[in-house]
Amino acid sequence: MxxxxxxxxxxxxxxxxxxxxxxxxxxxxxxxxxxxxxxxxxxxxxxxxxxxxxxxxxxxxxxxxxxxxxxxxxxxxxxxxxxxGLLGHTLQDAALVDQWIHLVESEVDIYTDFIRGICTGVVPYNKPTHTFFVERQNRALNTLEAHISTRTFFVGERITLADLYIAALIQKAVEKTIDAPLRAKLPNLIRHLETVSNQPKVKEIYGPIVYTEKAIQYVPPVKEKAPKPAPTPAAPKAEKKPKVKEADDEEEEPLVPEEPKVKNPLDDLPKSTFNLEDWKRAYSNKETRGAGGALEWFYQNFDAAGFSLWRVDFKYNSELTQTFMSSNQIGGFFNRLEASRKYLFGSVGVLGQTNDSIISGALILRGLDVKPVVDVAPDWESYEYVKLDLNNEKDKAFFEAALAWDLEVDGKKWVDGKNFK
Known part of the structure; x- marks a missing residue:
């Protein structure tokens, strides 16, 4: 032939x-x-x-x-x-094959390349961006893992093009970004890779799988030391005079003055009577609702002149799948807000069920503008922020429910959440 x-x-x-x-x-x-x-x-x-x-x-x-x-x-x-049968046996099968190929290509393979590029210096390194790439890839890997955990192949009972494509791109990722700790969380996806790549007719094509023990990391370039200037000829020695040591000898002063610390503009806001750290302790140690609870403490101490309350909603809820993955996404967002920890408290949750959920919650933050507090996170614009008014009963009920983790929006009930404290 x-x-x-x-x-x-x-x-x-x-x-x-x-x-x-x-x-x-x-x-x-x-x-x-x-x-x-x-x-x-x-x-x-x-x-x-x-x-x-x-x-x-x-x-x-x-x-x-x-x-x-x-x-x-x-x-x-x-x-x-x-x-x-590589495209399945029905139109629905063929659509599912395309679906899984598109997911692994656009949400796993693209981030393998991005992570490799940023860690090898192809593009300037930025830690928040690196973290974002890793989290986006892990989100897709978790989706693949959840699906294949109850079956042998991705579509139907026989190998399809989806399996061949996923195996090829996961084989690429395990060499660079899917390291030993991550593989331990993806046992079924790794089992699928090994099953497909070891089929007799394709084993030679895929070749041996090379597993990395540690994901590729950025290593800053070693700074070259400037060559020492050639010594100048010694001048004739002057007659030594007794030296009187001053209280603050020049030799004890630093050779290079320290750079002044950059001050956060939020520190220049007028002093507030509301202590955010005290609130965080009250919220952690008290029941949220009821007499003597955290909400009662909050209303007794809140200073609306120094702090503001905000509703936060994820803009792309149609992309959410597994609720535990959405909860991890909230955790990632909170991690990227670390630089604003002294100015912010948050209670954000996942509402609904698998493939039909939203992310929503409430923030308490220093000042009256949300942007200076949240824009330390590179993905802050993936969320919508609306100021809450405690004099509005609807806003007040939303705020209290978000803090108590019993929030319900459009029939979707709170299933999981995280606090930023």
Missing amino acids: SSAATLWTVERQFTARAIRAAAALGGVEIELPAQYEHYVDNKKPEFLSKFPHGKIPAWEGKDGFNLFESQAIARYVAALAPNS
Whole structure:
């Protein structure tokens, strides 16, 4: 059987492994170019005439049909072998295959590349951004883990293109970002990777799995020491005179004056009678509602001139899936607010159920403007903030319920939450 096409790729391109595996399982003959140098051959006019964007993998069909973008090629290859079941057996199966491929590509693989790029200095390193990339990838990994924990394959009872694609990109991630501690939390996803990659017809394509023990980390470059200036010729020695030591000898002064500490503008707000740390202790040690409770303490001590109350709502609730993952997202947001800990208290929760939930809660913060307090978190704009008025019964009820963890919004009840204290 003559080959159907040439697949232009390089050895370490993981998405091409999914394409080659699909061809192997579907009985589609493809060949790899005898010689190809990336960033050289794909810039030549003859390559660009077939693939104008210069990307690989690229499919050059013997029938003159050319195609680039790995997901499109993989789907086309699977369709060339309709009896293979690689696209499932129904339209619904095919849609689910596309769904899982898109998730692993857009929410796992892209962050593998981002994390590697920021840790290797391809882009300037920024710790909050690095943390955000890790949390976004982990969120998707948890979704994959939860789904595969009750089944062998992602769609139906047989291997589909979704399994080939997920295995290829998880194989890439375990080399860089999915380290030993994280793998311990993803046993079913790792089991799936090993099951798929060890299928007899594709084992050679996937090759050995290389597991990293520690995720790739940013290592600051070593600063080179400036060369010492050449010594100048010694001047004739002057006659020594007795030295009288002053109380503050110059030699005891620092050689470089300390930089003044940057003052937080919130520290310049007028003094308030409300002590946030006292409130945090009261909230931690008292029942929230009832006589002598934390809310009673709050109303006795709150200073509306120095502090303000805010409702906070996540803007992208349609993206939320598992409620425990949404709770972890709140924890990540709170972690990124660490620089504002002395100015802020929060009680935010997940309301609803799996695949039908929202994130909402309340904040108590220093000053009358929310932005100076929350913009220390890089993802603060993913939330909407509305000031609460305790003279408004609806606002007051929302505030109290958020603190008591019995908040209900549009029929969605509080299922989990976190405090920022």
